[in-house]
Amino acid sequence: MTTATTNPTDGSSTGGLHWTPRLWGTLIVLCAAMFLDALDTSMVGVALPSIGSELHLSTSALQWVVSGYVLGYGGLLLLGGRAADLLGRRRVFLAALAVFAAASLFGGLVDDGGLLIAARFLKGVAAAFTAPAGLSIITTTFAEGPARNRALSIYTTCGASGFSLGLVLSGLLTSVGWRWTFLMPVPVALLALAFAVRILPRPADDRAKGGYDVLGAITGTAAVLLLVFTVTEAQGAGWAGLRTLGSLAVVAALAAAFLVTESRAAHPLVRLGIFRNGSAARANLIAFTIFGSYTGFQFIVTLYLQRLLGWSALEMALGLLPAGALVALSATRMGAIVDRFGTGRLLPIGVLALVLGYTVFLRLDEHSSYPELMLPSMILLGIGFALAFPSVNIAATDGVADEEQGLASGLVNTAFQVGSAIVLAAVTAVITAGSGGGESPAAQLDGYRPALLLVTAVALVGFVVAAVGAVLDRRKTATTVSVPDYDYPSVDLDNRRGEVLTKS
Incomplete structure (x- = not known):
C-alpha cells in the first residue's frame, strides 16, 4: 500500500492512502x-x-x-x-x-x-x-x-x-x-x-492573494438571497403576481450587474x-x-x-x-x-x-x-x-x-x-x-x-x-494520444534532400 507523505508544517497529505x-x-x-x-x-x-x-x-x-x-x-x-x-x-x-x-x-x-x-x-x-x-x-x-x-x-x-x-x-x-x-x-x-x-x-498562510470584490459580493449575494426569498414566497403571493414578477425582474437585474462586475473586477x-x-x-x-x-x-x-x-x-x-x-x-x-x-x-x-x-x-x-x-x-x-x-x-x-x-x-x-x-x-x-x-x-x-x-x-x-x-x-x-518524449536530433531537410539527389 502506498504511504502518504505528510507536510511537516501543516499536516497535509501529499498523496497515498495510508493516513496519519x-x-x-x-x-x-x-x-x-x-x-x-x-x-x-x-x-x-x-x-x-x-x-x-x-x-x-x-x-x-x-x-x-x-x-x-x-x-x-x-x-x-x-x-x-x-x-x-x-x-x-x-x-x-x-x-x-x-x-x-x-x-x-x-x-x-x-x-x-x-x-x-x-x-x-x-x-x-x-x-x-x-x-x-x-x-x-x-x-x-x-x-x-x-x-x-x-x-x-x-x-x-x-x-x-x-x-x-x-x-x-x-x-x-x-x-x-x-x-x-x-x-x-x-x-x-x-x-x-x-x-x-x-x-x-495550521498552514503558514492559507489565504489567497488578491483584494476584495465588494460590488460583486453585494450584487451576487443580493441576487441569490432575493431569488431564494422570491421562490419561497411565490406560493403565497402567486407565481404570476405583480410582487413575484417584480422580484424576479430585480433578480435578473442584480444577476446582470454581478456578471458585468465579475468580468471587469481585478x-x-x-x-x-x-x-x-x-x-x-x-x-x-x-x-x-x-x-x-x-x-x-x-x-x-x-x-x-x-x-x-x-x-x-x-x-x-x-x-x-x-x-x-x-x-x-x-x-x-x-x-x-x-x-x-x-x-x-x-x-x-x-x-x-x-x-x-x-x-x-x-x-x-x-x-x-x-x-x-x-x-x-x-x-x-x-x-x-x-x-x-x-x-x-x-x-x-x-x-x-x-x-x-x-x-x-x-x-x-x-x-x-x-x-x-x-x-x-x-x-x-x-x-x-x-x-x-x-x-x-x-x-x-x-x-x-x-x-x-x-x-x-x-x-x-x-x-x-x-x-x-x-x-x-x-x-x-479516446482522442487523447500519449506520445513518448524522445529527444529527436534536428535535421536540415533541405541539405538532406540535396545529399540524396547527389548520391542518386
Whole structure:
C-alpha cells in the first residue's frame, strides 16, 4: 500500500492512502460539521406541527422556520466560499462553527416565533461559511487523486447521511420534545469545535492573494438571497403576481450587474472562467437537480405518510431509514469505487437510480403497502445518493486551483441549496393547484401525483446532463494520444534532400 507523505508544517497529505491519525482527525472533524449542516436542512420538518402548536405560528410563519435556514445557507454560500479563500479556511471554519453552536442553543430556548426564525437564519449563515471552508480544507489537504477522492467520498457521504437521516432523528427527537431537534446539535458542534482547534492544520498562510470584490459580493449575494426569498414566497403571493414578477425582474437585474462586475473586477468574487471547466459546470447543474428533486420528494412523502396514511412521526422516521442507512454504510467504500470507475460513470448511474426511485413511488394510492411502494423506492434512492452525492462534489472541485477551492465549494453548495428552494416552491404550488385545497384522499392524491411527476422530470434532466458528460469524457479520453518524449536530433531537410539527389 502506498504511504502518504505528510507536510511537516501543516499536516497535509501529499498523496497515498495510508493516513496519519492527525489526517483522520481532520477528516472526522470536518465530517461532523458537514453532517450537522445537512442534518439541519431536513431535521426540522417533522417537528413543524409541534412548533406551530406551542408557539402559535400560522402555516405561512411555519414555512419560514424551514425557509429561514435555506435563505441564510443558500444566499451566502458564495460569500462564504470566497471568505474562506481570502481570510483563511481554518479561521473561517472555526468562527462559523462557533456561531452555529450558539444559534442552535438560542433556537432551542426561545419562546417566540420571530426569534426562532432569526435563529434558523443565523444557523443557515453559519453553515454557508462552514460548508465551503470545510470542503476546501479537504481539497487542499488531501492530494488530488485517490487520497482526495477517498476523503471527499467519506465527507460528502456524511453530508448525504445527515440529510437522509434528518427526518429519522427528527421523528425520534420530536416524540420527546421539538426543542431537542435544536438542542441536539449543540454538544456535537462544541465537541467538533474543541477538536478542530487542536487538530485542523495550521498552514503558514492559507489565504489567497488578491483584494476584495465588494460590488460583486453585494450584487451576487443580493441576487441569490432575493431569488431564494422570491421562490419561497411565490406560493403565497402567486407565481404570476405583480410582487413575484417584480422580484424576479430585480433578480435578473442584480444577476446582470454581478456578471458585468465579475468580468471587469481585478479580483472577482467569482472568476467566470471557472465555468469553462466543463466538468465543474455540469456538476453544478446536476447538484441543482438531484438535491432539488430529493427535497421536493421528501416534502411529498412527509405529507403523504402523515396526512393521508396517518403515520406517526416515529413510524415515518423508520420508514425512511433504509435510504439513509444505505448512504451511511457506503461511506468508507465510496472512495475506492470512485477510483475504480470514475465520476463520469458513477454520476449517470446514481442519478438514474434516483429517477427510478421517484418513478416507483408514482404508484402511490390510499392503501399502498410499505414493501410494495416505500421499500423499493427507499433502496433505489439510497443507492442513487450514495453514488451521486460524492461524485458530484468531486467533479465540481477537480482541476480547480487551490486558491479557488473555496469558490468551487461555494458554487456547488449554492447549486444544492438554490435547487432545493426552487424545486420545493414549485412542488408546493403543484400540490396546491392539483388538490384544489381539498382534504379528501382523492384530492390529496390529485396533488401528489403531478408533483411527483415534476420531481421525476427534474431528476431526469440531471440524468441527461450526467450522461452527456460521460459521453464527452469518454470521447476526450479516446482522442487523447500519449506520445513518448524522445529527444529527436534536428535535421536540415533541405541539405538532406540535396545529399540524396547527389548520391542518386
